[in-house]
Ligand SMILES: NC(=O)C1=CN([C@@H]2O[C@H](COP(=O)(O)OP(=O)(O)OC[C@H]3O[C@@H](n4cnc5c(N)ncnc54)[C@H](O)[C@@H]3O)[C@@H](O)[C@H]2O)C=CC1
């Protein structure tokens with residue numbers, strides 16, 4: 525299987541480097557100037573500075589070249605995925621499309637695979653998700669991920685194609701669970717960053733991770749996901765990583781909010797839009813999501829962090 529990567533941001537570049545250790549990889553990006561510089565300088569100075577691109581990576585801004593491969597890894601922000609698939613629907617039909625984004629589309633309330641299927645109903649689509657910072661993958665550090673597809677034969681072929689000696693993929697057919705674990709951990713990571721930025725302490729963060737995980741499970745359950753998927757790499761695994769590490773952009777965005785400093789970065793922070801998407805779904809399905817709701821109020825500036833803390837701590841006492 526030929527593999528092509530769509531989106532030359534941090535994750536696309538990291539995956540390209542990892543997979544290039546065993547196959548030629550094309551890496552498509554929309555910014556012609558950046559791509560030409562990447563191809564000649566062998567570095568993505570904008571998103572992954574300091575990492576030397578593997579010789580097997582070919583950077584291209586030509587969609588004709590970028591979309592040639594059999595398997596396309598879509599490394600785009602979730603909120604941009606629908607437009608990309610829509611605009612290139614004819615060229616994407618017949619390909620194996622693996623979403624590598626973590627979020628819920630704000631306009632439709634759909635996860636990445638459902639977004640793809642809403643535009644290309646018969647596409648072979650899946651999601652690659654789990655605990656993995658782009659920089660770690662790019663450097664070839666050991667990483668384990670979840671590959672979710674509902675086609676039980678194809679998923680094994682793609683698993684083989686995307687596994688390397690340092691990149692270990694586990695499969696599942698619970699696409700919904702994999703989509704939601706990756707999306708919701710970003711929301712909780714923003715909250716954890718806010719707690720640490722405000723100096724509320726490690727114990728408060730551990731409480732938020734745990735109650736955030738319970739909230740994630742409740743939501744995923746209501747959406748038809750399987751509990752064991754949420755306990756796996758795409759749920760518990762990624763929540764652990766993202767909520768405890770300042771390499772995470774969601775965590776750092778939350779930290780800035782908690783510390784009262786301005787967030788000026790142009791980096792992708794998926795949890796922002798996903799929090800609102802989840803809040804809307806929860807309201808329509810009557811799912812109790814106090815953390816996501818409180819976080820939206822905080823991001824809107826409707827409440828202070830102190831008020832958010834009081835709101836969460838003063839909820840009726842209950843069983844765990
Ligand atoms: N950076 C990381 O460590 C990881 C990121 N991810 C996920 O990967 C996804 C992408 O994130 P990053 O690569 O980190 O973000 P990024 O901001 O570094 O890169 C996003 C890329 O998408 C491109 N892009 C945006 N809108 C586009 C459009 N309409 N058409 C074509 N290209 C477009 C941008 O030019 C940029 O190259 C996110 O969902 C993120 O959650 C997943 C695991 C790890």
Ligand SMILES: O=C(CO)COP(=O)(O)O
Pocket residue numbers: 626654655656657658710713762765766771772773774775792793794
């Ligand atoms: O998804 C990630 C790690 O698994 C990356 O997290 P951030 O998007 O918060 O940087």
